[in-house]
Amino acid sequence: MDIISALQIAIAQLIGPSAIFYALLAIGLNLHFGYAGLLNFGQIAFALLGGxxxxxxxxxxxxxxxxxxxIGIAAAGMLAVVLGLPTxxxxxDYLAIVTIAASEILRLVFRSTSTDDxxxxxxxxxxxxxxxFSISPFDNGKQYSFFGVKFLGGDLWSMVVGWIVxxxxxxxxxxxxxxxxxxxLKAVREDEDAARSLGKNAYFFKMQALVLGGCIGGLAGVFNAFATQSINPDFYSTAQxxxxxxxxxxGGAATVFGPVLGAMLFWFLLAVPDALLRQATSGDDPLLNLSAQQVGAFRYVLLGLAIILMMVxxxxxxxxxxxxxxLDA
Incomplete structure (x- = not known):
């Protein structure tokens, strides 16, 4: 197996547009979960509206x-207000239930034939x-190589803009x-009653955090829409x-760079076993007898094990x- 080639593919994923998209999603979630203690299971709904x-x-x-x-980011902010007002x-746990339900409802509405027009x-x-892409300094159709790591010009421009954001x-x-x-905000997360006793409006601060994190989620959707030039409702599933x-x-919740490092590591851990397994299952005499679907599933098993070990x-x-x-639930 060509380990160098697998690492080059993994490094491309480590800093590629997908890592940027998940870094933006995770930064918004970090404001919700890490700093405010809000259980938002529907962050992808904000990205859907942004895209x-x-x-x-x-x-x-x-x-x-x-x-x-x-408009997309503003719509994401308004959704956060609508979800936050009753919860x-x-x-x-009420916010968790409402957000995951709202994300699925929006996805199904946007994929419905009744909204086709x-x-x-x-x-x-x-x-x-x-x-x-017309303002990109790179040739969008040209392939650029940096120490063997290859990117198309369009992806390279998306990465420059995305990492700046x-x-x-x-x-x-x-x-x-x-x-x-x-x-x-952190005081509200740790002891809401104590924050209230000091005259702080906990509801107001949680609403601000929810809206701000939702707008960042909307920005993630905007970036993905720019980078891929493709928007499909089935992409915006709860799994995201x-x-x-x-x-x-x-990466670590309640840290500034944790979501970014985590998103990069997430895609690196997906890409390395994927590249190695595809090499091991290709050719006339493959080392492993796995189908492409099994390889795709197995890489998530390995990633899940890595997350479990991290949690332990x-x-x-x-x-x-x-x-x-x-988290004070």
Whole structure:
């Protein structure tokens, strides 16, 4: 087996557009779960609205991409308000139930044939981000190689923009959580009654965190819509939210860079066994007798084992602090 080739493929995934998408999802979840103690199991719903905001405005109404991005992020923020109003005064599990239900409802509505004229249902929306790639300094169809790691020009441009956005969001989170607002938010997470006794409006702070994290989730959807030029409702399944949680667990909740490191590690751990197993099952005399579907499933088994081991031996994640991950449910 060619281990060097497998590592090159894995490094491409480590810093590629998919890692950026999950890093953005996990940064939003980190504000919810890590800093505010909110159980949001529907983060992908915010990404769905962000992505469809771009696609619908560009294709249906021939509007510029930046306007679609603003509308998509605003729609994600409004969804957070709608979900938070009836649930944030109740126990944490109510928000979890409502968010996971809302994400599935939105996905099914957007894939329904009754909304085909608006959302294009299961056909999806494609090829609308030409203006984004037109300003790229790279040749979109050309393949670039860096120490054997290969990227298409379009992906390289998406990565440059995406990592800049991730860096700016990390800076924003760093400043927020070290501000008086962030200290109150962590106080609400650790002991809501104590925060209330000091005159802090816990409901108001939790709503702000929910909206801000939801808008970041919407931004993740916007980025994915730009990078892939493809929006399909079946992509926005509940599993994507739990992948983002997996990234957050690996990197460490309630840390600034934990979600980013976790997303990179998540895709690296998926890509390495995938590349090695596909090499082992190819050729005239394969080492393993596994189908392509079995290889795809087995890599998730290995990733799941890695997350379980992380939860057992380092539950706070690679960058986390045990005191920061206690959740008062």
């Amino acid at each position: 469809y905001g771009v696609g619908i405005m560009a294709v249906n109404y021939d509007q510029p991409l930046w306007l679609g991005a603003i 944030l005064r109740l126990r944490a 608006f959302t294009h249902s299961t056909n999806g929306i494609y090829a609308y981000a030409g203006s984004f 991730v860096g700016l969001l990390c800076l924003m989170v760093y400043l927020l959580v070290r501000s008086p607002w962030g200290r109150v 939210t739990f992948f983002a949680y997996g990234a957050l667990i690996l 031996f380092r539950p706070q994640g690679l960058l986390g602090n045990k005191r920061e991950v206690q």
